[in-house]
Amino acid sequence: MSLLTWTAAASLVAWLWLLMGQGLFWRTDIRLPPGGEPGSWPSVAILVPARDEAAVLPLSLPTLLAQDYPGRAEIFLVDDGSADGTGDLALRIAQARPDGLPLSVHRPGDPEPGWTGKLWALRHGMSVARDCTDAEFLLLTDADIAHDPDSLRSLVSAALGARLDLVSQMARLRADSGWERLIVPAFVYFFAQLYPFGRVNRPASRTAAAAGGCVLLRAETALRARIPERIRGAVIDDVTLARAVKREAGGRIWLGLADKVTSVRPYERLPQLWQMVARSAYAQLGHNPLVLAGTLAGLALVYLAPPVTALAGSPVGAAAWAVMALTYVPMLRYYRQPPWRALALPATAALYLLMTFDSAVRHHRGRGAAWKGRTYA
Missing domain, CATH: 3.90.550.10 (Spore Coat Polysaccharide Biosynthesis Protein SpsA; Chain A)
Structure with missing residues (x-):
């Protein structure tokens, strides 16, 4: 098997596990549990x-x-x-x-x-x-x-x-x-x-x-x-x-x-959205360079490898891309977006990969998590 096929196969295995083994994370039907009318409403x-x-x-x-x-x-x-x-x-x-x-x-x-x-x-x-x-x-x-x-x-x-x-x-x-x-x-x-x-x-x-x-x-x-x-x-x-x-x-x-x-907060431009993600992404990884490296590699394998291998002619890569898109469709429907946008998820993931890396760079430059004039180390 070629490196292309191995990479595509690894991506497909990862997506099959995410589909069934990660708590059915793609479900968007989880709403407030049923309640009742109490005799006295708490303050x-x-x-x-x-x-x-x-x-x-x-x-x-x-x-x-x-x-x-x-x-x-x-x-x-x-x-x-x-x-x-x-x-x-x-x-x-x-x-x-x-x-x-x-x-x-x-x-x-x-x-x-x-x-x-x-x-x-x-x-x-x-x-x-x-x-x-x-x-x-x-x-x-x-x-x-x-x-x-x-x-x-x-x-x-x-x-x-x-x-x-x-x-x-x-x-x-x-x-x-x-x-x-x-x-x-x-x-x-x-x-x-x-x-x-x-x-x-x-x-x-x-x-x-x-x-x-x-x-x-x-x-x-x-x-x-x-x-x-x-x-x-x-x-x-x-x-x-x-x-x-x-x-x-x-x-x-x-x-x-x-x-x-x-x-109701607007994020009309990319820099605003970039700041929203980058200010806390590295904190989510515990400010650990090894975890950062593993996360970036994982993002590349899971989100970028499927379209790259699919466009290179791998049917296995195409299958991984299809599973990825299917898991994203429920969230797009929740946000009233057309399902075809699921095919663009790898491009969005590439942006998140860059935002995460930028978050680490900001931290090591002493800017940490910046928000409205305050910076937290």
């Missing part, structure tokens, strides 16, 4: 960490204010050192909707050493919420996330019905521009490949993950797991949070795709 504190979010707040914050929730709910927006008037804008938006949920704005100041800005903001917001309310649940939601009117109700109902300590939904990201359509569905696809939702949701599995844009967390579980102090320096805070809840506190967690939660 909820909605925590919104926000840094320079004036551009998206007019689209997202009104959806939180308009939540149709039968119990008590209150919004705590934590202005994390914004320079664009985020906090004042939030107050004006709330004042324009006097019938909405109550909202207050808090400013904790710069984070202490060892804390990321978002987790420092959440620490302050959770402290204020404990002092001001008897909230049984905390909804941690990013400033760019918009919610349908019954989103909070559905989340709490699912948590009560399935006795969950953490419920997280992967918000439907914007996929309007050409670059967004090329890169965004693959972002969620790759995330699910790393953390298959079915495994995350099994209590006996050690796989743990969450989507930071929308996390409903029991307040008592947060205290038991020492959140956020335990994870104060985490750059990939959502996955680290889920691990602390599941592995350290023994909590039950759930993660799935959202129908009622969407991101």
